[in-house]
Amino acid sequence: NDPLLIEAGTKTLPQWLKGLGYATAHIGKWHLGYRDSPFENLLGEISPGPNDVGFDYHFGVPNNMDDVHKIYVENRTIYGLRSDKISPYGKSFYGKQYTGYDAPQRNEPEVMGNLTARAVQWIEQQEDDKPFFLYIGAVAVHHPIMPSERKRGTSEAGAYGDFIHDLDDSVGKVMKALERRGLLGNTLFIFTSDNGGDVPEDPARPERQAQDAGLEINGTLRGDKHTIYEGGLRVPLIISWPGAIASGSSETLVTTADFFATIVDITSADRPPRELAPDSYSFAEVLRNTNATATRPHAVFRDVFGRKAVRFGPWKYIDNYFPNQGKRKGLWELYHLEDDPSEEVDLSDAMPERVEQGQQLLQTILQGSPLPS
Numbered sequence: 001n002d003p004l005l006i007e008a009g010t011k012t013l014p015q016w017l018k019g020l021g022y023a024t025a026h027i028g029k030w031h032l033g034y035r036d037s038p039f040e041n042l043l044g045e046i047s048p049g050p051n052d053v054g055f056d057y058h059f060g061v062p063n064n065m066d067d068v069h070k071i072y073v074e075n076r077t078i079y080g081l082r083s084d085k086i087s088p089y090g091k092s093f094y095g096k097q098y099t100g101y102d103a104p105q106r107n108e109p110e111v112m113g114n115l116t117a118r119a120v121q122w123i124e125q126q127e128d129d130k131p132f133f134l135y136i137g138a139v140a141v142h143h144p145i146m147p148s149e150r151k152r153g154t155s156e157a158g159a160y161g162d163f164i165h166d167l168d169d170s171v172g173k174v175m176k177a178l179e180r181r182g183l184l185g186n187t188l189f190i191f192t193s194d195n196g197g198d199v200p201e202d203p204a205r206p207e208r209q210a211q212d213a214g215l216e217i218n219g220t221l222r223g224d225k226h227t228i229y230e231g232g233l234r235v236p237l238i239i240s241w242p243g244a245i246a247s248g249s250s251e252t253l254v255t256t257a258d259f260f261a262t263i264v265d266i267t268s269a270d271r272p273p274r275e276l277a278p279d280s281y282s283f284a285e286v287l288r289n290t291n292a293t294a295t296r297p298h299a300v301f302r303d304v305f306g307r308k309a310v311r312f313g314p315w316k317y318i319d320n321y322f323p324n325q326g327k328r329k330g331l332w333e334l335y336h337l338e339d340d341p342s343e344e345v346d347l348s349d350a351m352p353e354r355v356e357q358g359q360q361l362l363q364t365i366l367q368g369s370p371l372p373s
Contacts, residue, residue, distance in 0.1 A: 001040065004033040006053050011276045013260045014054030017133045020268055023126055025057040026050045027119045028137035030073070031064065041099055042069060043084050046076045055135075059118045065111050065139040065146070066093040071103045072114075080104040093144040108146040111139050116170040120177040131267075136174065140167040143198065145206040160210035160217075175240075185242045188266065192256065193235040198225040222343045226304040228318055229343055233301050245287040251338075252294040253311060254283045262287075300365055310362045314338040317358025334358065 006012065014024040034042065034049045042062065050058035059079070062069045070092070072079035080103045087100040098105075106114075119136050126132050140147075140163045147162035151169065155161030171191060178184040197217035199207055211217060223229030237254065239245065261280035264271065266287075281296040298312040306323035309316055318333040334348040334355050348355050 001038055002033045003035050003037050003039075004048050004053075006032060008036070008048065008052075010053065012054040013263060014133055014135070016054075016260075016264060016276075017131075017267065018054060018056070021131065022267075023130055023132040024055050024134075025059075025122050025132070026055045026135045026137070027057075027059045027122065028061065028115050028135075029064070029139050029142075030058075030060040030062055030137065034062070034073075041086065042071070042073065042078055042101070043081075043086075046073055046078070049073075049076060051075055057122060059115070059122075060137070061106070061111065061115075061139055064094075064142055065106075065108055066144050068092055068094075068096045068099050069101070070098045070105050071101050072106065078103045108144065109148045112166045112170055113148055113150075115139070116173050119170075119174055123174070123177045123181065123183075126181075136170075138167055138170060140164070140170070141197070143200075143205075143207075157210040157213045157215040159206040161213070161215060163206075186244075187241065188244075188263070189240040190259065191236070191238040194256065195225045196221070196223070196227075196230075196232040196235060220342050228301065228303040228307055228309050230337070230341060232303065234341075239287065241287070246290050248290040250286050250290040250292075252283065252286050252292075253296050253299060254281075254286070254294055255279075255296070255299050258283055258294070258296060298361060298365070300362065308362060308366075310358055310365065311337070312358065312361055315354055315358065316343075317355060317362065319359070319362060332359070 014022075014026075018024055030050060034046050036048060050060065057075065059072060059074050061067070062071075062073055078101055081101065083102045085102040087102075088097045089100050090098050092098060115136070115138070119134065122134065123132075141160065145159045145163050147159055147166050151162045151165040152159075153162065154165050157164075175184060175189065178187050178189070197207070199211065199217055202208065207217060218224055218231035221229070221231035221234055223231035225232050257277070257279045258281050260277040261282040262284050265282040265284040281294060283294040283296070285292045286294050298310055301309045301311070305325065307319060307321065309318040314336050316335045316337050318335075320328045320330050320332045322329055332348055332355060333346050334351060335343045335345070336347060337343075
């Protein structure tokens with residue numbers, strides 16, 4: 001029940017595109033908060049929210065698929081709300097009691113299908129001569145792992161593999177909707193994830209069962225979600241724009257923060273002021289030529305403990321300061337990701353000059369302030 005994380009007045013990507021005449025929508029997982037202060041429930045007007053940061057339309061799951069609200073939000077109200085009556089009941093996957101609004105309660109195995117249908121409907125409603133921007137936040141494959149009845153048993157990797165099939169099905173239906181409208185060839189379609197797959201310690205969890213069945217959730221990369229290693233940070237980035245971008249693959253360094261500058265680069269002759277997206281670098285040239293090099297010089301990452309790493313060229317320096325605990329633990333690390341993407345060989349002892357380079361770069365990026373000793 002946290003307030004909106006996006007500060008009032010922030011010029012977001014959808015707001016920028018609205019200024020160019022685009023219709024904009026967000027459908028799916030939101031998890032960026034609502035209103036301007038912590039709240040007890042979502043009764044009444046839900047504002048500020050997505051409609052106040054650039055989206056013409058919002059149909060969303062407030063947090064995760066099995067959050068305590070257990071409803072959908074449409075624009076600024078609870079979808080289908082009948083009255084202000086609240087009857088708390090049951091418990092969510094996360095152990096907290098459902099709020100119990102007098103509104104249609106989400107059925108978890110149906111959520112992906114409902115969100116996909118809403119996205120397809122929105123695409124079909126768009127005007128022929130007006131461009132649009134649609135951001136879909138899929139609830140799959142975040143836990144709780146609850147695939148649809150239609151996809152249950154369709155994989156050889158248990159419920160987790162079946163849930164991946166739900167995600168695949170969703171992507172296919174959205175692309176088919178674009179194709180029916182004759183828009184697929186002129187649509188920049190981006191598919192990616194916000195972090196690497198989660199691999200819980202409990203062997204009874206569906207993710208672990210999928211691994212036991214042979215699914216490599218994060219490939220051969222070290223670590224998983226919440227960690228500072230590539231298994232938690234390096235994710236698929238698949239982009240389709242038939243006839244407009246080159247086919248093939250690229251190893252150039254980009255982050256999801258770069259979508260702002262890249263999309264603005266493609267859609268407008270005007271470059272946004274640097275303060276609007278201070279850590280966004282356009283990789284539009286890489287889309288046109290996969291042999292090109294993106295303009296991002298480096299990237300900083302952090303894990304669940306606040307520990308940071310900086311990527312520069314083929315090198316990755318991992319610092320040993322844990323801000324959440326206010327102390328240093330263990331030693332720093334250094335990896336050459338081109339030669340060692342699985343981060344098996346720590347080169348920090350052998351290459352102290354690279355360690356120093358990483359330390360200095362990280363300090364410079366962090367507003368020039370030295371890290372605590």
